[in-house]
Amino acid sequence: MAVYTQISDDQLRAFLADYEVGELQSFKGIAEGVQNTNFLVRTNQSPFILTLYEKLVDVEDLPFFLGLMEHLARHDISCPLPVHDKKGDVLKKLSGRPAVMVSFLDGYSVSRPSRQNCADLGTALASLHLAGKDFELSRPNALSLPGWQTLAGEIMGNISSAFWSLEGAKIDSSTIMDIISTELEHLQKNWPQELPTGIIHADLFPDNVFFLNERLSGLIDFYFACNDLLAYDLAICLNAWCFDKDGSYNSTRGRALLKGYQKIRPLQPNELTALPLLARGAALRFLLTRIYDWLNTPEDALVSRHDPREYIRKLRFHQKIKTVSEYGFEI
Amino acid sequence: MAVYTQISDDQLRAFLADYEVGELQSFKGIAEGVQNTNFLVRTNQSPFILTLYEKLVDVEDLPFFLGLMEHLARHDISCPLPVHDKKGDVLKKLSGRPAVMVSFLDGYSVSRPSRQNCADLGTALASLHLAGKDFELSRPNALSLPGWQTLAGEIMGNISSAFWSLEGAKIDSSTIMDIISTELEHLQKNWPQELPTGIIHADLFPDNVFFLNERLSGLIDFYFACNDLLAYDLAICLNAWCFDKDGSYNSTRGRALLKGYQKIRPLQPNELTALPLLARGAALRFLLTRIYDWLNTPEDALVSRHDPREYIRKLRFHQKIKTVSEYGFEI
Numbered sequence: 001m002a003v004y005t006q007i008s009d010d011q012l013r014a015f016l017a018d019y020e021v022g023e024l025q026s027f028k029g030i031a032e033g034v035q036n037t038n039f040l041v042r043t044n045q046s047p048f049i050l051t052l053y054e055k056l057v058d059v060e061d062l063p064f065f066l067g068l069m070e071h072l073a074r075h076d077i078s079c080p081l082p083v084h085d086k087k088g089d090v091l092k093k094l095s096g097r098p099a100v101m102v103s104f105l106d107g108y109s110v111s112r113p114s115r116q117n118c119a120d121l122g123t124a125l126a127s128l129h130l131a132g133k134d135f136e137l138s139r140p141n142a143l144s145l146p147g148w149q150t151l152a153g154e155i156m157g158n159i160s161s162a163f164w165s166l167e168g169a170k171i172d173s174s175t176i177m178d179i180i181s182t183e184l185e186h187l188q189k190n191w192p193q194e195l196p197t198g199i200i201h202a203d204l205f206p207d208n209v210f211f212l213n214e215r216l217s218g219l220i221d222f223y224f225a226c227n228d229l230l231a232y233d234l235a236i237c238l239n240a241w242c243f244d245k246d247g248s249y250n251s252t253r254g255r256a257l258l259k260g261y262q263k264i265r266p267l268q269p270n271e272l273t274a275l276p277l278l279a280r281g282a283a284l285r286f287l288l289t290r291i292y293d294w295l296n297t298p299e300d301a302l303v304s305r306h307d308p309r310e311y312i313r314k315l316r317f318h319q320k321i322k323t324v325s326e327y328g329f330e331i
Numbered sequence: 332m333a334v335y336t337q338i339s340d341d342q343l344r345a346f347l348a349d350y351e352v353g354e355l356q357s358f359k360g361i362a363e364g365v366q367n368t369n370f371l372v373r374t375n376q377s378p379f380i381l382t383l384y385e386k387l388v389d390v391e392d393l394p395f396f397l398g399l400m401e402h403l404a405r406h407d408i409s410c411p412l413p414v415h416d417k418k419g420d421v422l423k424k425l426s427g428r429p430a431v432m433v434s435f436l437d438g439y440s441v442s443r444p445s446r447q448n449c450a451d452l453g454t455a456l457a458s459l460h461l462a463g464k465d466f467e468l469s470r471p472n473a474l475s476l477p478g479w480q481t482l483a484g485e486i487m488g489n490i491s492s493a494f495w496s497l498e499g500a501k502i503d504s505s506t507i508m509d510i511i512s513t514e515l516e517h518l519q520k521n522w523p524q525e526l527p528t529g530i531i532h533a534d535l536f537p538d539n540v541f542f543l544n545e546r547l548s549g550l551i552d553f554y555f556a557c558n559d560l561l562a563y564d565l566a567i568c569l570n571a572w573c574f575d576k577d578g579s580y581n582s583t584r585g586r587a588l589l590k591g592y593q594k595i596r597p598l599q600p601n602e603l604t605a606l607p608l609l610a611r612g613a614a615l616r617f618l619l620t621r622i623y624d625w626l627n628t629p630e631d632a633l634v635s636r637h638d639p640r641e642y643i644r645k646l647r648f649h650q651k652i653k654t655v656s657e658y659g660f661e662i
């Protein structure tokens with residue numbers, strides 16, 4: 001959400017000279033992406049997004065992320081397409097940072113997703129899962145069970161001073177740690193092992209999906225993409241797209257999401273059965289990272305922190321689900 | 332340099348419906364302007380800049396700033412043109428903030444101005460001064476002598492803990508306060524009273540001037556514009572554009588700036604004579620505001636602070652100038 005690294009016109013023009021993209025016409029630092037610096041660059045040919053990777057990103061992962069975007073774009077998934085320079089290179093350097101130019105996608109994020117938005121999202125997610133099948137690189141999910149365990153440990157040492165009010169009443173840090181450790185234990189015992197795996201986006205929140213004229217126009221921000229259970233990606237979307245602002249689950253949008261997904265890739269019975277558990281895992285994953293970010297982001301930083309409590313509520317909701325039909329799914 | 336106020340797609344689409352600007356295609360928060368939130372908004376017709384005014388801006392001044400931009404644009408000065416809505420209004424509300432849409436200007440700021448850039452700047456500045464002549468509103472300069480006095484007083488109370496190294500050697504706060512108070516006294520005794528006045532930009536730093544294909548393509552950020560001595564505006568540009576990164580004065584660029592200016596509006600002899608003094612005033616003005624911002628901006632804020640020491644050096648340079656010919660001007 002910020003421009004961490006500044007670039008000058010001289011630097012940018014020298015950088016663009018390596019490409020066949022036309023002459024620089026304007027460039028603006030934009031507030032997009034949490035961990036990287038992004039510029040909207042316009043040449044007389046086209047607009048582009050220029051990303052400078054800041055220290056938080058592991059440079060060794062970049063070939064996976066960039067290769068994946070290119071692979072998906074070639075398989076008709078609307079996502080940013082990395083631009084090759086005259087030598088054929090994609091990953092370059094600018095102002096001391098790894099840097100990449102990608103195509104600009106029209107459209108914008110919706111703050112209140114509609115039923116149709118969720119149906120389109122489901123379709124796009126299933127298409128992404130199918131398109132990822134023959135992608136040759138792989139990357140383990142750093143934020144799966146073992147990662148959650150590590151995060152929980154780190155939070156445990158720091159949370160003592162944190163104190164939130166939940167649903168009007170106060171919730172203290174020991175209650176939060178109880179919720180987390182009980183849930184972790186449950187997930188470790190029951191996490192499914194036999195479900196179909198593949199490339200997942202792993203962070204497909206409304207921020208990362210663009211719509212234009214009421215239709216999905218693009219998916220962005222592949223920097224959490226990895227190999228994991230495909231249905232877990234759907235469970236992340238269920239959490240991120242199908243709850244109303246007041247915290248209540250919206251079964252109309254949930255049903256639309258699942259229907260849109262199954263139109264392209266019908267879920268196996270064991271994936272459907274596992275959905276409530278996967279949704280608990282997804283809720284715990286975002287609860288943990290939100291608490292971690294809450295504790296580690298200075299209050300006056302211009303990066304907006306997301307309220308962790310939202311995911312305590314979602315976790316509790318999924319804990320009460322006995323069968324997938326309670327989500328309102330017609331199965 | 333930051334997005335202080337977020338807007339949703341719903342809010343923006345409702346806002347745009349008041350205008351005849353086409354359908355929303357994308358919007359991004361951009362890192363432009365220090366005090367306001369800016370979005371680059373694209374419709375299927377055109378790109379625009381949408382500005383939300385944050386608390387630091389005095390809303391009562393907005394009709395002056397917006398009227399001035401419109402007046403100047405109508406007089407062929409390339410600057411952002413405020414867009415009228417269907418009712419004819421320019422100043423609107425969005426997300427609880429005063430909001431204005433202006434036209435988007437192609438081009439970008441240069442970090443190392445060339446001789447030709449300075450010549451073009453001089454020409455544009457003189458054209459702005461002439462075009463401002465028949466603008467019907469006026470606004471006193473809050474950052475002239477009385478304003479400097481107030482700022483110096485506020486700094487005086489806070490500076491004790493600040494400590495900078497200047498030109499390798501350390502400079503302590505009492506030395507800085509001595510420089511400021513001696514200079515203030517000198518300027519108060521000698522500040523010219525009889526020079527031509529009019530509308531000045533008052534902040535025409537390289538950040539606020541766009542070039543495209545080596546020619547000046549636009550002037551932006553009129554939020555310091557006011558009525559004051561026209562030659563003082565030139566003195567601000569002399570400080571901002573005609574020193575090298577190592578702190579040395581560059582007479583080639585200085586000469587180009589003056590020549591470009593005089594091509595459009597020849598300076599009177601008393602304006603030329605006053606230039607060294609006006610340049611001292613301009614250097615003091617930015618020294619004071621930079622110290623003030625330095626003391627009042629948290630170190631970890633994502634707003635970049637400018638080093639005040641640059642303007643101590645410039646002030647000392649101008650203090651040694653006896654006649655305007657020492658700037659390298661042919662007069």
